[in-house]
Amino acid sequence: MDTEAFADVVAFAREELDDGLEMIVAFDEDGYEVLYGEAAFERFFDDVAERDPEAFYRDALVDAKQASLDSGAYQSSIYADVMVTDVGVGYQLFRSDIASVFVWTDRDADVAFPAFVDDCCRHLPDSGCAR
Numbered sequence: 271m272d273t274e275a276f277a278d279v280v281a282f283a284r285e286e287l288d289d290g291l292e293m294i295v296a297f298d299e300d301g302y303e304v305l306y307g308e309a310a311f312e313r314f315f316d317d318v319a320e321r322d323p324e325a326f327y328r329d330a331l332v333d334a335k336q337a338s339l340d341s342g343a344y345q346s347s348i349y350a351d352v353m354v355t356d357v358g359v360g361y362q363l364f365r366s367d368i369a370s371v372f373v374w375t376d377r378d379a380d381v382a383f384p385a386f387v388d389d390c391c392r393h394l395p396d397s398g399c400a401r
Contacts, residue, residue, distance in 0.1 A: 271298060271300065273303055275396075278394075278395075279294070279371065279394050282389065282393040283306070283373055284306070286386065287375055290375045290378060290380070291306065291307070291374075291379070292307050292314075293306055293307030293308075293311045293314070293373075294306040294307065294373050295330075296372075297327060297330040297331060297334070297370050298369040299331065299369070302326075302327045305371075310374070330370055333362055333364075333370065334364050334365075334369060335367050337349070337364045338366070349391060349399030350363050351364075352383065352387075356377075357377070358374055358377055359375050359377065360372055360373070360374045360375075361374075361390065363387065363394060363397070365396065365397045
């Protein structure tokens with residue numbers, strides 16, 4: 271995976287969120303790459319035994335495929351999914367039916383949603399999620 275291709279979205283998210291940005295992970299059919307926040311990524315999986323990076327990766331692929339199928343079924347463009355948890359907020363941005371980028375923030379990050387998602391999409395390479 272060409273991590274340099276994601277430099278723009280990483281720079282945007284870092285500027286927009288400052289300390290509220292925890293991690294950014296890119297997924298495609300060949301694997302995943304932590305683009306920002308390696309320590310947060312490791313902590314996320316070390317904190318709870320049931321969390322597994324490989325399962326996280328497989329789920330990301332399934333979510334991207336499901337968003338693509340649902341987009342066709344509902345004749346709309348599903349280009350992101352948001353997960354709000356007790357430990358943070360995850361924004362999964364679907365680049366295609368086999369690729370996505372996951373942006374994780376802490377719970378206190380001040381995010382103007384959905385503008386943040388749209389802005390991130392505009393900074394992604396070859397993204398099907400840009401509006």
